[in-house]
Every structure is written in structure tokens, then in C-alpha cells.
Amino acid sequence: MSVTIGGATRLYAIVGDPIAQVRSPAAYADVFARHGIDAVMIPAHVLPDRFDATLRGLMGLGNLDGIVVTVPYKARIVPFATRVGPTAALIGALNALRREPDGSWTGEMFDGAGFVHAMRRRGGALVGRRVALFGAGGAGSAIGCALAGEGVASLAIIDPQRTRADALAARLSGAFPACEIGATTRVPAGRDMIVNASTVGMRAGDGLPGDIGDLAPGTLVGDVVTADAPTALVREATRQRCIVVEGRDMVVGQIDAMLAFFRLAPEPSRAASTAAAH
Amino acid sequence: MSVTIGGATRLYAIVGDPIAQVRSPAAYADVFARHGIDAVMIPAHVLPDRFDATLRGLMGLGNLDGIVVTVPYKARIVPFATRVGPTAALIGALNALRREPDGSWTGEMFDGAGFVHAMRRRGGALVGRRVALFGAGGAGSAIGCALAGEGVASLAIIDPQRTRADALAARLSGAFPACEIGATTRVPAGRDMIVNASTVGMRAGDGLPGDIGDLAPGTLVGDVVTADAPTALVREATRQRCIVVEGRDMVVGQIDAMLAFFRLAPEPSRAASTAAAH
Numbered sequence: 001m002s003v004t005i006g007g008a009t010r011l012y013a014i015v016g017d018p019i020a021q022v023r024s025p026a027a028y029a030d031v032f033a034r035h036g037i038d039a040v041m042i043p044a045h046v047l048p049d050r051f052d053a054t055l056r057g058l059m060g061l062g063n064l065d066g067i068v069v070t071v072p073y074k075a076r077i078v079p080f081a082t083r084v085g086p087t088a089a090l091i092g093a094l095n096a097l098r099r100e101p102d103g104s105w106t107g108e109m110f111d112g113a114g115f116v117h118a119m120r121r122r123g124g125a126l127v128g129r130r131v132a133l134f135g136a137g138g139a140g141s142a143i144g145c146a147l148a149g150e151g152v153a154s155l156a157i158i159d160p161q162r163t164r165a166d167a168l169a170a171r172l173s174g175a176f177p178a179c180e181i182g183a184t185t186r187v188p189a190g191r192d193m194i195v196n197a198s199t200v201g202m203r204a205g206d207g208l209p210g211d212i213g214d215l216a217p218g219t220l221v222g223d224v225v226t227a228d229a230p231t232a233l234v235r236e237a238t239r240q241r242c243i244v245v246e247g248r249d250m251v252v253g254q255i256d257a258m259l260a261f262f263r264l265a266p267e268p269s270r271a272a273s274t275a276a277a278h
Numbered sequence: 279m280s281v282t283i284g285g286a287t288r289l290y291a292i293v294g295d296p297i298a299q300v301r302s303p304a305a306y307a308d309v310f311a312r313h314g315i316d317a318v319m320i321p322a323h324v325l326p327d328r329f330d331a332t333l334r335g336l337m338g339l340g341n342l343d344g345i346v347v348t349v350p351y352k353a354r355i356v357p358f359a360t361r362v363g364p365t366a367a368l369i370g371a372l373n374a375l376r377r378e379p380d381g382s383w384t385g386e387m388f389d390g391a392g393f394v395h396a397m398r399r400r401g402g403a404l405v406g407r408r409v410a411l412f413g414a415g416g417a418g419s420a421i422g423c424a425l426a427g428e429g430v431a432s433l434a435i436i437d438p439q440r441t442r443a444d445a446l447a448a449r450l451s452g453a454f455p456a457c458e459i460g461a462t463t464r465v466p467a468g469r470d471m472i473v474n475a476s477t478v479g480m481r482a483g484d485g486l487p488g489d490i491g492d493l494a495p496g497t498l499v500g501d502v503v504t505a506d507a508p509t510a511l512v513r514e515a516t517r518q519r520c521i522v523v524e525g526r527d528m529v530v531g532q533i534d535a536m537l538a539f540f541r542l543a544p545e546p547s548r549a550a551s552t553a554a555a556h
Contacts, residue, residue: 003281005307007292007300007321014285019341022285029283042320043285045340057335062323063297 003029003040010039011063012262015055015077016070019045021202023226023248024068031255037264039065046073055080059097059105066262067097071199074109074138081107090175091145091168093138098262108261111139112146114254115195115222118245121253124220127151132187134158134209135198136168139224143197144168148176155181156188158210159198187212194233195222201231208232215240224250281307281318288317289341290540293333293355294348297323299480301504301526302346309533315542317343324351333358337375337383344540345375349477352387352416359385368453369423369446371416376540386539389417390424392532393473393500396523399531402498405429410465412436412487413476414446417502421475422446426454433459434466436488437476465490471498472511479509486510493518502528 014024020043028041046054051073058064059080069077074093078084081097085108088094094107119126129152133144136159144155155172159165165183173181187194187210200209202225212233215221221237226247230238237244245253259265292302298321306319324332329351336342337358347355352371356362359375363386366372372385397404407430411422414437422433433450437443443461451459465472465488478487480503490511493499499515504525508516515522523531537543 003283005281005303005318005320006298007303008298009303009321011320011322017340020284020286025283025285025287040283040318040320042283042289042318043287043341044289045342047338047340050338053331054335054338057332057338060325060328060332060335062295062325063321064323 003033005040006038008038010065011061012039012041012066012068013044013058013064014041014068014070015044015046015058015073017046017048017072018202019043021226021228022070023251027248027251027255031259035259035265039264041068048072051076059099065099068258069095069097069138071139071202072137078107081105084108087112087142087145090171091138091141093141095138095142096258096261109138109142110254110257110261111224111250112142112144112149113257114250114252115143115224115245116146116150116253118249118253119220119222119243121249122243122245124243124245126220128153129193129220130154130191131193131195132156132158132191132212134196134200135224136161136164136183137197140197141168143195143222143224144172144181145175147195148172148179148181152179152193155179156184156191157182158184158186186210192216192218193220194237196231196233197224199225201225201233202227204229206232208236212236215242217241218243221245222250223247226251281311283318284316286316288343289339290317290319290344290346291322291336291342292319292346292348293322293324293336293351295324295326295350296480297321299504299506300348301529305526305529305533309537313537313543317542319346326350329354337377343377346536347373347375347416349417349480350415356385359383362386365390365420365423368449369416369419371419373416373420374536374539387416387420388532388535388539389502389528390420390422390427391535392528392530393421393502393523394424394428394531396527396531397498397500397521400521400523400527402521402523404498406431407471407498408432408469409471409473410434410436410469410490412474412478413502414439414442414461415475418475419446421473421500421502422450423453425473426450426457426459430457430471433457434462434469435460436462436464464488470494470496472515473500474509474511475502477503479503479511480505482507484510486514490514493520495519496521499523500528501525504529
């Protein structure tokens with residue numbers, strides 16, 4: 001979907017490094033056009049050694065109303081928020097910042113809700129699932145939090161930075177005592193849901209995020225990576241006829257909630273979004 | 279003309295305050311589409327008290343390749359350039375900044391060339407003209423410089439900041455000794471070209487930039503203001519059947535030169551651009 005840009009067009013920026021792979025500018029162009037909103041989402045390639053100065057500059061633009069955040073900045077951006085919503089507060093990461101009328105900034109994390117929404121649209125039932133989750137960064141934290149909130153039975157968190165996996169497990173265990181949550185180094189036996197929330201798959205030639213073994217029929221597989229070609233995990237899951245959610249589905253799955261957060265559309269009701277899935 | 283934005287789309291920003299009136303985003307969308315360039319020009323509303331921090335932030339974006347500058351920042355942005363071209367050096371103002379492969383920034387001023395090009399397309403002959411020029415800021419300096427370079431006979435510069443008008447007159451007199459150049463407070467008798475390069479006309483309800491008297495047949499009139507409705511000066515000049523160039527014509531008139539400056543198209547030859555006018 002194409003957009004028309006004029007001097008009065010309002011700006012939203014998606015901030016990340018790298019940036020060429022992001023899907024949000026195209027997805028939001030579509031949504032803005034459908035809603036008749038004179039706004040555009042631009043890709044903003046923010047370099048790690050210039051993060052603070054670049055963010056301050058972007059947030060100083062008088063016609064920039066919101067920021068969407070992707071890898072690797074979902075945790076690093078938290079101090080730029082004047083206040084954060086409950087999910088962002090729990091996991092210490094956010095992927096959306098909204099400018100308030102008084103010039104302050106409110107942040108919240110929608111990756112988890114987007115992932116769950118996308119999986120529900122595919123018909124994947126989450127209650128009671130035994131989940132292996134690769135990646136304890138911003139997206140992994142958000143998805144782990146959302147899955148625990150949806151009633152999965154267990155969550156095994158795998159991250160090369162073991163302390164990061166431990167910290168996320170501890171935090172989610174405190175918030176969701178009914179879910180069996182722990183950090184580990186490999187996919188435990190008997191998993192019926194695999195989620196990659198690591199960056200493995202972003203680079204061409206990347207393999208699987210880890211040994212996933214054979215996937216039982218009915219296994220749910222998610223991969224947050226957005227890339228032109230399907231990742232190795234998505235290809236393998238598709239070959240084994242799993243229900244699959246990709247990064248682009250997660251982006252689309254959170255658009256309604258994010259539009260409401262940006263005050264560009266009414267709050268989606270869960271009933272309505274569930275109904276829309278059928 | 280609409281544009282399609284993806285993660286790999288390159289950014290150009292037009293920087294100004296206010297910003298809603300600018301024409302460049304739409305004009306460049308058209309040109310980028312015609313040339314098959316995956317780029318977009320975004321309006322960037324930079325507030326005066328955040329100018330330095332916002333510019334540093336924008337210039338830190340890894341996917342921003344160039345900046346176009348409009349009111350009131352054409353002089354204030356000069357220190358952000360690592361080096362400037364000859365016109366910018368002469369008048370101390372610029373309206374385009376290009377990122378070099380080594381990360382440095384080169385600036386140049388194209389308003390004057392754009393104005394002259396637009397006037398030539400309308401059939402306005404400039405040699406020997408007696409010009410009254412309102413506004414000795416960035417655009418006025420650029421246009422005054424370009425008109426003197428085109429061989430106008432005289433240039434009377436009018437600006438509420440008299441020292442600014444005096445300084446411009448002195449600088450241009452040194453560079454163009456054959457042209458009679460001076461600062462004044464009102465339009466002298468016998469002018470056959472009137473140019474408004476002040477901000478008068480940007481606000482709805484603005485009148486003329488000054489008393490322009492009766493316009494003789496064949497008078498050339500230019501107004502750098504870009505607004506949805508014609509300015510009072512443009513309306514009056516149109517009523518008196520003058521040859522008129524507006525702000526949007528000046529934007530379009532400099533696009534080819536600016537595309538070449540941004541290394542997005544080959545350098546336009548003067549012969550080619552003159553030929554294209556017929």
C-alpha cells in the first residue's frame with residue numbers, strides 16, 4: 001500500500017538496528033490509508049553508539065507522535081519513557097512510545113499481545129501448552145509474559161546469556177505462579193510449542209535457534225524474525241505441518257492494539273478481535 | 279503522487295518551523311517514483327529551542343542521506359555542514375545537506391538557482407531587470423545572489439532588520455560589482471521585478487510584504503511562500519497580469535539540481551534545462 005506525504009503528515013518512526021528487514025512501515029501505510037489517517041511510519045536506522053542522541057533528536061521533532069521499537073532496543077529505550085504500562089513494567093522492555101499532549105512519553109509492550117493474537121487467528125489453542133522459548137530479550141520477555149498470562153502449562157527459557165534467561169524466569173514466575181517457568185540450555189522433551197524470539201534467522205544462512213528435535217503433530221511454532229525468506233525454523237515447522245506464526249504476523253497482530261495506544265483508533269475489544277479471527 | 283515505504287527505504291528530511299506548508303515531500307515523492315528511487319522525503323518539524331539536539335539526532339540516523347532546509351533555519355544550519363559549496367559560502371546560508379560516504383556533510387544553497395530556473399520556464403527574461411527584493415534571510419540571499427549572477431541591473435533589498443539588508447547588500451556588491459545593489463526601506467520607483475523572499479504571506483490573512491505601487495506591464499513577480507492559497511502578492515500580480523513565480527515553482531525549479539547534489543541523478547546541464555522550458 002502506498003502513502004501520500006505532505007507537509008502536514010504526522011510521523012511515526014520504527015527504531016532498530018538493522019532496519020531494512022522491518023515490516024511495520026508497509027503494514028502501517030496500509031492501516032493509515034484504510035483509516036484515512038494522514039500519517040506515515042518511517043524506518044529509522046539508529047546506530048548503537050549514537051542511540052541516546054538520535055532518540056533525543058527524533059523525540060524532539062514536533063510532528064513525530066509515536067515510536068515503534070525493534071531489535072535490539074526494546075529494553076534500552078525504557079529510560080526514554082516518562083511512564084510505562086503494566087506489561088512493560090513487568091518485563092522491563094517496551095516496543096511503543098506515545099507522545100502525550102503535555103510532551104511527556106508513555107511506553108508499553110505489544111509484542112506478546114500481537115503474538116498471541118496472531119496464534120489465535122491461526123487457530124492455535126494456548127491453554128496447557130508446554131513451551132520452549134528461545135530468546136530472553138525484549139520480544140522473548142513479552143511473548144513469555146503473554147503466554148503465561150494465556151495459561152500455558154510451562155515455559156522453558158533458552159538464551160545464550162544464561163543470567164538473562166534466569167532473570168526473566170524469576171520475574172515471570174513471581175507474576176504467574178500457576179505456570180512452571182525455568183531457564184534451561186536446551187529444548188526439554190515433550191514440548192508442544194516452540195517460539196524463537198532470538199535474532200537467529202535475521203541473517204541469511206542462519207540455521208535453527210537450537211536443536212528442536214522432531215515436532216509432534218499439532219505443535220505450535222512461532223518465530224519473531226521478519227525477513228524476506230522464511231527462516232530455517234519456519235521452513236522446518238511448515239514441512240512438519242505445524243501451525244506457524246511469523247514475525248510479520250506478530251506485527252499485524254498488534255496493529256489494532258497499537259493504533260488504540262497511539263489514539264488513532266478505538267480500543268479493540270478482545271471479543272471483537274477473537275470474532276474477527278473466524 | 280504516492281510512495282511505498284519499506285524498511286530499506288532511504289530517508290530525506292525537510293527541516294523547518296512551521297512545516298505543514300512545505301511542498302517538498304509531495305514534489306520529491308513524484309520525482310523519486312519517476313526515477314525509481316526507493317526513498318522518501320519526510321517533513322521534520324524542528325522547534326527553535328531544540329534545533330541543535332534535533333538536528334544532531336536526525337543526522338545520526340544511519341538511513342538518512344540528506345536534509346532540505348526551509349524557513350527559518352537556512353543560516354542556522356550552516357555550522358552543521360562539514361563543508362559548503364560556493365553559493366552557500368558567499369551568502370552564509372544553505373538549503374541542502376548531503377551525507378558523504380565518510381559520514382561528513384556537504385551543504386549548498388539551491389533556492390536562487392531554483393527561482394531563476396522557474397522564472398526562465400515562465401518566459402521571464404532577467405538581464406537588465408531593476409529588482410526590489412523583500413527579505414534578506416536565507417532565501418532572499420540566495421535569490422539576490424542568483425539574480426545578480428544572471429545580470430539584473432539593480433537590486434534594492436528591503437528587510438525590517440536593516441543591518442541584515444545592509445550586510446547582504448555589501449556582500450553581493452563585492453561579488454557582483456556590475457550590479458547596482460543597496461539596502462532600502464521601500465520599493466524604489468521604476469522597478470520591473472518584485473520578489474518576496476520574506477515570510478510575509480505564510481500566515482492566513484497576511485497582506486503584501488510592502489507597498490509595491492502599480493506594476494508596469496511585463497513586471498516579473500516572485501514569491502517564495504508556499505501556502506495552499508495564493509498570497510496577497512501573487513493575487514495582486516496575477517490580477518495585474520504579471521509573470522509570476524510561486525514558492526512551489528521554486529521548489530520544483532531546483533529539484534533537478536538537488537537530485538544531482540544528492541547523487542540521485544546526473545548533473546542537469548543548463549542547456550538541457552533551458553531546452554526543457556520550451
